[in-house]
Amino acid sequence: MDQTDLLILAELSQNSRITMKELGAKVHLTGQAVASRVAKLEDTGVLEGYTIKVNPSQLGCFLHGFITIFTNSHNHQPLLAYLATQGHYIVNNYKISGEGCYLLECRFPSNEHVDQFLDGLSEHANYKLSMVIKRL
Incomplete structure (x- = not known):
């Protein structure tokens, strides 16, 4: 894990519905590159899932x-x-x-x-x- 992975996790924590293209722009990667990183975070168990917040x-x-x-x-x-x-x-x-x-x-x-x-x-x-x- 590097600083970019930490930025990806921070962004996904704020909005897990963000598109890979939007996420890539926020962390200075292409949508395809950030999608690969997200998949790797999922595969290694760092990113366990996505959820919603209910009031x-x-x-x-x-x-x-x-x-x-x-x-x-x-x-x-x-x-x-x-x-x-x-x-x-x-x-x-x-x-x-x-x-x-x-x-x-x-x-x-x-x-x-x-x-x-x-x-x-x-x-x-x-x-x-x-x-x-x-x-x-």
Whole structure:
């Protein structure tokens, strides 16, 4: 990887729908040359995929929270099975070290949905909830 590859990644991070011709112009290469570099970044696993960014508030999920989970037993399967049924609320699920066993990033449409989610969660683990006030 060189500086040009880093520039390509930066541009694709900003707009993954950019044409190869436009991308090439931004990094001072032809469209064909930049397409070859992008293909190489994909083949080597540096570039894993392309995605979209969705505004959760526009979908009605106004409440944003982080939940640190403290498991009650060494068998995490019941907890993980419950979380799999609640995937529509979970943005990210991380297995962590330090305080807690898992860290969930969640989005909810209402306090009632948060309460229902936490009621189900409490059957499998203890938790600490932190709600987002504002993104800086």
